[in-house]
Amino acid sequence: xxxxxxxxxxxxxxxxxxxxxxxxxxxxxxxxxxxxxxxxxxxxxxxxxxxxxxxxxxxxxxxxxxxxxxxxxxxxxxxxxxxxxxxxxxxxxxxxxxxxxxxxxxxxxxxxxxxxxxxxxxxxxxxxxxxxxxxxxxxxxxxxxxxxxxxxxxxxxxxxxxxxxxxxxxxxxxxxxxxxxxxxxxxxxxxxxxxxxxxxxxxxxxxxxxxxxxxxxxxxxxxxxxxxxxxxxxxxxxxxxxxxxxxxxxxxxxxxxxxxxxxxxxxxxxxxxxxxxxxxxxxxxxxxxxxxxxxxx
Numbered sequence: 001x002x003x004x005x006x007x008x009x010x011x012x013x014x015x016x017x018x019x020x021x022x023x024x025x026x027x028x029x030x031x032x033x034x035x036x037x038x039x040x041x042x043x044x045x046x047x048x049x050x051x052x053x054x055x056x057x058x059x060x061x062x063x064x065x066x067x068x069x070x071x072x073x074x075x076x077x078x079x080x081x082x083x084x085x086x087x088x089x090x091x092x093x094x095x096x097x098x099x100x101x102x103x104x105x106x107x108x109x110x111x112x113x114x115x116x117x118x119x120x121x122x123x124x125x126x127x128x129x130x131x132x133x134x135x136x137x138x139x140x141x142x143x144x145x146x147x148x149x150x151x152x153x154x155x156x157x158x159x160x161x162x163x164x165x166x167x168x169x170x171x172x173x174x175x176x177x178x179x180x181x182x183x184x185x186x187x188x189x190x191x192x193x194x195x196x197x198x199x200x201x202x203x204x205x206x207x208x209x210x211x212x213x214x215x216x217x218x219x220x221x222x223x224x225x226x227x228x229x230x231x232x233x234x235x236x237x238x239x240x241x242x243x244x245x246x247x248x249x250x251x252x253x254x255x256x257x258x259x260x261x262x263x264x265x266x267x268x269x270x271x272x273x274x275x276x277x278x279x280x281x282x283x284x285x286x287x288x289x290x291x292x293x294x295x296x297x
Contacts, residue, residue, distance in 0.1 A: 045153060054082060076088035191220065
């Protein structure tokens with residue numbers, strides 16, 4: 001979901017000075033800009049938006065007018081995690097700290113649960129308007145979030161179109177439950193639980209998430225021995241042929257797992273398609289459905 005965060009009612013200039021001393025030291029030029037900043041009307045669509053969140057990056061590229069995007073986050077061009085990594089190169093994409101936000105003088109800042117508390121608190125105290133883009137656990141939540149962010153940006157029609165695209169992808173992919181299980185296992189053996197969006201995507205194509213039985217509803221790490229002892233019907237991995245760059249990736253390429261899950265029992269689903277519940281969802285549903293048709297009995 002998305003939640004708007006507003007400045008507190010106490011004195012802005014007194015809190016500004018106190019917070020600056022506590023949290024961050026700003027250059028003189030930036031400090032002058034901070035003291036000149038004023039809260040923005042909550043009614044007007046924002047003209048300059050800065051994102052500090054990976055999922056907000058993708059929502060902005062999909063929904064905002066390009067002129068509204070003052071900067072995406074520094075993670076926006078990461079091809080492993082960002083669905084719009086190539087498109088993000090066309091926009092400023094260095095937002096990371098409170099300092100970087102303040103220099104851009106936005107009228108809306110998009111954050112998430114990974115944004116440091118000190119950064120969020122400082123921006124709120126300085127009068128900046130924040131929108132908190134929380135993770136979503138299912139496709140219905142993703143559709144609601146798309147519509148909410150589009151309305152916040154003053155882009156209702158674009159939001160309705162993207163929401164319809166996601167809903168159509170789910171409807172077209174839906175199949176009867178095959179009674180088969182799959183575990184989405186990422187580096188170092190982290191298994192997605194029921195509370196992750198990928199679980200709902202699995203359900204759409206007729207697979208049951210084995211994560212609950214393996215590690216619990218919230219997901220978590222498991223050992224190689226646990227996975228071998230109670231294997232699901234299919235193993236879903238972010239990369240079917242990864243480069244072994246560290247022990248985290250090597251977990252998925254262990255000989256025991258290669259033997260237990262040959263290509264006909266492995267399904268590739270890149271993290272850039274499942275990390276966020278926005279414009280990547282139709283492609284995630286399409287790819288997972290295609291891969292399942294390839295391997296299903």
